[in-house]
Amino acid sequence: MRLRRGDDRTLGVLMATPTRWIADGTRAPAHDERGPRQAVRAAVEQMIEVPADVQDLVLLLESGPEEGVLLAASGTWRLPCEGEGDLLAQARARIAALRQERMRQLKRQRLPDQLIAYFEELNAAAAEDEVFRALAEHALRIVGAHTSLAFVREPARGMLRAPARPGAAPTEYRACLLWDPRFAEPGLMQALDARAGGPCAVAAPLFGDPATSQVAHVPVADEGVLVLTERREDRVFEPEDWDVMRALALQAEMALRRIRLIESVRSLSLTDSLTGLANRRHMDVVMEHAWASARRGEPLAVMVLDLDGFKAVNDAQGHQAGDRVLCQVADVLRSEARGSDVVVRYGGDEFLAILPGGNAAAAHSLAERVRMRLNGSVGVSAGVAEYRPEIASPDELVRDADRALYEVKRARGCR
Template structure:
């Protein structure tokens, strides 16, 4: 969840009479209104204004000059407005004009900043290495580019029928994340008002997003069917311009493309580290994991490696065919997944041999795992195992794996379905 500001902007309207001095020179009021490079009021009048009103983009000056027109100034923008002593609603009409001028000024500033802001957004998307990183980049940059009180992204969980904010990088386990029930209205861009989200309203599902009583409205833009970008605003007069919606849709489209890229990279990475038949890790995966486990073992953490081999696998392939052998390998892989701990790493080492890396475990723990796997297979296939625990005399990870292999073949030499 991204929050940009705590307080809303308020305009100050100052009514003054011109002195006739424009940047040190005497110019007619009408001519001054067309000049954008000079201040349309004199230095004498500036001295008469309160110091806190002489600076800041929220300052609006209404210059009440002779004739039927006056000048309205906000920042670098100036324009003519009807005026005169016979117009009692001059200040009200001037305030409306000031709001329009200020909005145009802010719109111009946003257009000027947009190219650099989009470049920053694209760079962050390209650097994202996970889906949560893409969602966070979308929320933070949408808030910065379009503007609102708060921005967040909600990811679609179709199985549970909800949309939920992704976890923050430093989130604690069980930390609350904004979550609402999915509604089909979120599949298209639109606005929801606070009264719609009240009990009995037409958008009651969005009530959790209006937890701040000052929140007046909510803009939502879908990101394909993956989730939704949400911007909330506290000011009731806040208007999302057509160009704001165009920018929000463009940001969402770029996020969608970034999500596809991240998933493609994850898929390629998974293929490079996964055995395609059993879905277990392959030798490359084993090398990556062992490098970390080995470093921990050198620091004193327990580490055990278990090698498993199927009994009579060659006979199965020869007599029943390779399809039957493949099904047997998958059955063993499924049994290993069911019985191993979450921290254990399962690897198809080659052929009918499997390797289990057990960080923080013991030889007894590995033996118990082998027995549980054997019971789960219930005689469908026999397995033999060899277990080796890290010791200072092991110089490399390969030496530990070789010892587990040696003990595996000792088990097979003594008879099938044994553990050494």
């Protein structure tokens, strides 16, 4: 996730001497005794049209060989000087300080509202990628930088990767970066750090823009990294910037934990705790969609599978042995089912497979593959039902498969 700012210059400045305008050569007015701010503003507006975006009007007035006076809307300063060049250098330094302080003030004023907007977006996020996108977007807006990137860590591959864009194709390129231990702590990198043989050569892609001068990075727990890049040579990430970046990353961590907790609860509510297969509640959700497709003409089959003699296993070897058998059968069913099939622990020693787009032959084939994989370690019986227009409901389809199962068991003399 890479974001780029437009232009963050919010302080307009005009600077002049009594003999000429430094910026454009326009002649400046004589000094007016009415008061520094009002006099300067009035005099300047008589000679030129002051742009609307000029928030601080700054003039450099030479009052003698030893000193000058710098006038601005926010203050008046005397500057000692030894010559015009030195005076101008001091004036420019004062103006730079004025701009920097104005930027600090504006950031502080905007910070509460910006943080509220960020928290609201995090609270509304329903997926982890949404959290990382919000982090990158709001960090750029709140902290200020040239670009902002959020990377998700993939420990198994030893890399960092940008989250997918909403609606993007799975094959769409996403920015990536090799992991380096330096990213595990907040820090600042210079372009020299990312050169071949430097302390963090893997960060070279972050300096792909030759104008990028430095990179600030803050970890998001073990989940990822927030990166801000800057082009201005005089840019300084100040202590308050680092405090804000850490706070943004901490809030992102909390949002990620919330999403994972919700996913965990949802998974527990839809999954059988012993086998890890879908449970009856999950089955109802899947069946609702599969049934709607079947009513529109798509094939649909259901297979109910029951273990032969399972009660005897429990009685002779105990429930733990019975649980191991159930998990074994569940693993075989999971591996033999198609990706579109849903396998359910239906109850006790019964399993059910929903085959959207499948027919009775496909369901019987699945049952036979499971029987062969189990290789006699436990016997199984299966009943199959296929959707027909005269079947009134999903429950009736499952009952047809149940009836077929018990016909098979009765014919084989199984319990």
